[in-house]
Amino acid sequence: MNTGPARGMRDFLPEDVRRRQYVIGVIADVYQRYGFEPLETPAVENLETLQGKYGEEGDRLIFKILKRGEGAETGQADLALRYDLTVPLARVVAEYRARLPKFFKRYQVQPVWRADRPQKGRFREFYQCDVDAIGSRSMVVEAELLAAAADVFLELGFADFRIVVNHRGLLNAILSQAGVAGDDRGAALVIMDKLDKIGANGVREEMRAKGFRDEVAGTLLSQLGAEAPADWLERPGDGLNEEGRAAMQELRGIFSLSKGTSAGPHLDLDRALARGLSYYTGSIFEVRVPDLAGSLGGGGRYDNLIGMFSGDSVPACGISLGLERILVVMGERNMFPPALLATPADVMVAVWNEGQIADLLSLAATLRSAGLRVEMYPEADKIGKQFKYASARNIPFVAVIGDEELANGTVAVKNMKTGEQAAHARAAVAAHIKSVISG
């Protein structure tokens, strides 16, 4: 019997969970500082809720759930595991619009599922940490989201992250200029997005392979490929259509509003950034560090997604951080605080003989009500083995009531780090341990 978890899924042992909870704690804390409220939604959505929101590739990767009953034979699916947290949010906003504040700001940390092939930093079940702001078209939203994301990475100890920004409107304008029509735009964008990986020649080849004329690649590369001059954004945007000039105006807004925020020093404009999800309509972002090929997070504006559920257009913008990728990089770089290797208990109560156990449980209860974490050794055993066990578990104190202590009403407390051992009155044990722990 294979005892491993299913492909792309993972078990989290206590040490893993501590690390995950630490990072999630930092993220939730920062988001709350910006006034975002928590939201949770079901793991399972109606299939039709998810389909057609992510683009062709995304649809293919949705984990579907067979219809119960006869559907199990026909292979028909009517439910699916959620693919991201953004579409469920859009559904929630469409459903509860009247009850939610005019500017709904929510954060959400939950697992999502994708049926693709696992590799480094990529799993079939993984946590996303989303923040989104609903209801405003102002670039203040973008600036605050980027600042919150930057705060998260700074607080976790990252110094070298970059937040890359671009705009779908700008990309659309440039594609129009190059004469790329609606259906081909996705494919062209995906290729342009790889510019920094495969270079200009790689882009030319791949565009040719996908059936684009060489002039198209040429126009796109001349617009997107060359290093943007530092003042590119300040230029009038000649040659761009109206959509493109509006996009430039929004990008200017994001950069100028971010000047005084924590995101400011980490922002880069990358006119070739495209992002795959089809629901983005305006600004788009991606968080990168040099040691990971993929991104640590991404997001953007999706002003039409909620309208796909409710009919009326509600502006929205958000960022999603990938918990697993953050953990992968933090692990490789040894960025976790040493306190996370903390011990499971402050003191272990050893069992001298079986008949004592009821009394030892009451000693443990006393220590616990004094605020200590207490592990009870569950059975009478050789005392040496009990010490060895405490030592292996990194528990800093062991309390023993042997024959001698029983006779004079004391508790022997051994400090496992220094090896010192002393007898204490029962009532004084907790105070002694606490004073040593707090240094």
Added chain:
RNA sequence: GUGAGUGUAGCUCAGGGGUAGAGCUCCGGACUGUGGCUCCGGCUGUCGCGGGUUCGAAUCCCGUCACUCACCCCA
């Protein structure tokens, strides 16, 4: 969906046609009121699975599955 690499003890891995190995873990002992260090002893295997070649396969060949990495795409 495509490609590459790796599957040997609970874990990390060596062995590349001739009896299945090491380190760590675990268990016992030296040390029956005390862990870490040391020393001694011990347990554990369909060598991923199926087929083929061979007198003989963990080893060579074919297939298959799993994992890892890369591509695609993405957090």
